[in-house]
Ligand SMILES: Nc1ncnc2c1ncn2[C@@H]1O[C@H](COP(=O)(O)OP(=O)(O)OP(=O)(O)O)[C@@H](O)[C@H]1O
């Protein structure tokens with residue numbers, strides 16, 4: 001099993017939207033995929049229609065032997081969810097002393113081809129756990145003027161984790177999200193991001209698409225909610241690029 005962390009400490013850049021829809025397309029393509037909601041906000045959990053779950057990731061982190069029993073099926077064949085529960089909000093304190101808790105949880109699972117981990121907008125202990133457990137990271141960047149701002153903090157954290165906790169951690173790619181092709185600004189931002197990150201930037205750019213923002217309230221990923229939308233096409237292409245890159249790591 002390969003583990004991909006979806007990380008960016010900046011809020012609202014499209015991490016959860018990318019985690020859900022990427023996971024859904026990878027599952028639709030025949031992989032057995034586990035989406036792990038590592039964000040106490042629980043947006044990936046509610047976006048797939050699971051509400052009021054009492055036991056989930058927090059309990060699985062405390063006792064990896066129980067993890068499989070806490071994983072839920074979803075409406076997408078091949079896509080499984082380890083949901084966030086409110087307890088996760090307090091887990092940061094405990095996880096500060098246990099940087100390998102998620103890695104140990106993943107080690108107790110078998111049968112999945114890929115795990116996709118949705119991280120919270122912070123560089124705290126929860127995100128450190130994601131970085132320590134991941135084979136590679138996908139960094140969503142919102143195509144706006146301040147896209148690159150704050151990334152130094154993320155790259156420094158990635159470097160520290162490589163030194164201290166996970167020497168094999170890779171960056172799989174940078175995904176541009178919420179792109180509005182009608183504005184010159186978005187195109188300038190795309191150019192500067194490509195200049196800065198080179199081939200790390202995925203070719204598939206996710207457009208701003210209202211269908212993507214509506215789909216969580218219908219408890220469906222975009223491949224089921226609006227498969228003909230521009231957002232769906234973008235995440236399908238992105239999933240193909242991700243698979244090609246995953247096969248090389
Ligand atoms: N391509 C898009 N087009 C339109 N709306 C989008 C798109 N991507 C994300 N959104 C919307 O933007 C908001 C932020 O997206 P999302 O929740 O995926 O970001 P996030 O990085 O996970 O946020 P947080 O840091 O709070 O976890 C959500 O309301 C989402 O529905």
Ligand SMILES: [Mg+2]
Pocket residue numbers: 015016017039043118119120
């Ligand atoms: Mg999120």
